[in-house]
Amino acid sequence: MSTLEAVRAYYDQNTRLFLRFGSSSAVQTIHRALWFDGVVDLPQALNAANDLILTEASAFGEAVRIADLGCGVGATLFYVLAQLPSSRGFGLTLSSVQAQSGGKIARARDLSGQIIEADFQYMPLAAGFDLAYAIESFAHAPEPERFLAESARILRPAGRLILLDDFRGEVAASGKRDDDWLTLYQRGWHASNLLRSDELVSLAAQHGLRLVENRLLSPDLRLRALPDALGRWLVALFKPFWKLHPIVPSMLGSLALQQCLRDQVVQYRWLVFERE
Helix, strand or coil: CCHHHHHHHHHHHHHHHHHHHCCCCCCCCCCCCCCCCCCCCHHHHHHHHHHHHHHHHHCCCCCCEEEEECCCCCHHHHHHHHHCCCCEEEEEECCHHHHHHHHHHHHHHCCCCEEEECCCCCCCCCCCEEEEEEECCHHHCCCHHHHHHHHHHHEEEEEEEEEEEEEECCCCCCHHHHHHHHHHHHHHHCCCCCCEHHHHHHHHHCCCEEEEEEEECHHHCCCCCCCHHHHHHHHHHHHHHCCCCCHHHHHHHHHHHHHHHHCCCEEEEEEEEEEC
């Protein structure tokens, strides 16, 4: 199974579980909650990333062309379009389950957003977008340079690309323990591409994408890191069931990610680029 086929199967099989147990029925995002100052409950924390995107989109006016790259069921895109009804948006996902669910949501809410089943490394989109963003999906791209080239292609001059995702930390993995957690996270979550943010900035510049903002958001997550001995025991307990259901690799990957974030081997960052 190729990397893209594995990612597609991962979301086809797990999306309903992610929405039911990892999100809020009122929000329906699959991305992480951000507990900024003043955030008081889970729906508000899940919408925190959506509000960041909305602020960036609003800077372009009332009629904005938006591309959500790795859109899940379109929750962020629909959130933004509801606030900017004169705008038009497209969401791309590898998952047919997500595309079908997102289409139903768009029709039910009478929104202009369209969800397309497609690979964001080869976008079926014409140029001219004001804003493109990828929330926790860039790490799935096996060809990050191809993703950046395509993002630059669809953006108009001065258009912006936003990435909210995990990046390899500035603290290097030290020893087998960190390497094991990092490997387990990448395997469990199909995070084939884990660059340092400075590596990404250098690659983006080669495609005419200039860094505007690089913000560390790891401190705004509520981590659930475990003592290493307990974490290793849980991995040993559940790893024999790895192939029983795709939620098992996801759970173990999530456990490993918490350990990586705690040790700053992985960092959760918000990066904004502008097309020159």
